[in-house]
Amino acid sequence: MKKGVRPEPGSSETPVVKAGVSDSLDVHVGQQLRRRRLALKIRLKKFSKDAGVSQKQIQRFESGENRTIARRLFDFARLLNVSPEYFFEDMESL
Numbered sequence: 001m002k003k004g005v006r007p008e009p010g011s012s013e014t015p016v017v018k019a020g021v022s023d024s025l026d027v028h029v030g031q032q033l034r035r036r037r038l039a040l041k042i043r044l045k046k047f048s049k050d051a052g053v054s055q056k057q058i059q060r061f062e063s064g065e066n067r068t069i070a071r072r073l074f075d076f077a078r079l080l081n082v083s084p085e086y087f088f089e090d091m092e093s094l
Contacts, residue, residue: 027064029073029087034062036080050079 037047048055053072060066068076070084077084 023064023067025091026067028091029068030062030064032087032089033058033068033076033080036082036086037062040080042080047079051075 037044044055044058048058051058051072052075053061057066061068061072073084073087077086080086
């Protein structure tokens with residue numbers, strides 16, 4: 001499968017995301033993560049320690065550079081005292 005090409009519906013192939021290309025959903029989730037962390041005045045160092053993730057990785061999530069997995073979103077939601085749905089609020093059609 002070529003990079004950046006989505007598989008046909010029903011295909012067993014996994015879509016490949018181009019390296020360095022942020023998806024608008026990833027960017028939105030990252031912005032929500034950063035917005036909430038800053039609203040609670042939680043420093044990056046403390047948040048990364050509590051989440052068990054490096055500061056650099058948190059920065060990559062917040063910028064949308066890296067995609068976070070569902071399990072991690074649940075952990076972030078717990079640490080930030082919000083529901084996981086918070087990360088998807090105010091989403092425009094993507």
